[in-house]
Amino acid sequence: MALPRRTTATTFTALAVLITLGLPGGGPAYADDDDPSAPPGSVTTSPPPKVDANSPGLRLADGATLAPAKVLDIKSVVEDLGGEERREDTNSDVTFALQAEVLFPKDSSKLNPEARSRIQAIADEIKAQNATTVRVFGFTDNLGSYAHGLTLSKKRAEAVHDQLATALGSTDITFEVRGYSEDYPIADNTSEQGRRKNRRVEVTFPRGASGAKHTAANSFGTAVPDRGAGKSAGVRDF
Numbered sequence: 001m002a003l004p005r006r007t008t009a010t011t012f013t014a015l016a017v018l019i020t021l022g023l024p025g026g027g028p029a030y031a032d033d034d035d036p037s038a039p040p041g042s043v044t045t046s047p048p049p050k051v052d053a054n055s056p057g058l059r060l061a062d063g064a065t066l067a068p069a070k071v072l073d074i075k076s077v078v079e080d081l082g083g084e085e086r087r088e089d090t091n092s093d094v095t096f097a098l099q100a101e102v103l104f105p106k107d108s109s110k111l112n113p114e115a116r117s118r119i120q121a122i123a124d125e126i127k128a129q130n131a132t133t134v135r136v137f138g139f140t141d142n143l144g145s146y147a148h149g150l151t152l153s154k155k156r157a158e159a160v161h162d163q164l165a166t167a168l169g170s171t172d173i174t175f176e177v178r179g180y181s182e183d184y185p186i187a188d189n190t191s192e193q194g195r196r197k198n199r200r201v202e203v204t205f206p207r208g209a210s211g212a213k214h215t216a217a218n219s220f221g222t223a224v225p226d227r228g229a230g231k232s233a234g235v236r237d238f
Helices: 113-128 144-167 191-196
Strands: 005-014 019-021 029-031 075-080 085-091 093-097 133-139 174-179 201-205 236-238
Touching: 029 144, 113 144, 133 144, 144 174, 144 201
Parallel strands: 133 174, 174 236
Antiparallel strands: 005 075, 019 029, 075 085, 085 093, 093 201, 133 201
């Protein structure tokens, strides 16, 4: 899928080995490596540094054991230059976040013409990933009452769902549609720039078994509670 605007890509790769030291007579101790992520826009091709297994600093206390190595999830994030659309890819999910300003007029839940092309592109990605469950979550900033934000964010999520369902034309997809008002902000609400990022609709769905990446777009999803998808096709309203 190609975004309407020029995009810049930032890839964050986290690889951490967590070591648990089982010390006699006490609880386990943990040693965490620093995040080895390269600066945004850079590419690292050098091999990893060699580790001297006989180094005194790596010796375990008597009786201590090593826990199994754990590799953390790899996350890729791409955002357009205006920050209007953002996509996040992990090993398991794809999440798009669209700012409310590119979808709706101010304080409205009626989609504008530009929104339909953006939502169509997301529908194309859902098809490419063969997803059968889709979450559509709406969010607002902290201006106005919480109750108004809850109603507005829910109506906006419903509007995006309706357009997605039309674009997908499938009855085999289960949707979760929710509004969260000002909960789960992704930016500081004390500035207009931050509030603009918080006014958004997020669409999340599982990656296909092949992990195919159909387009170069991407969005970072908010850590909202994952209560699971519905068991049958249709819409789950909360």
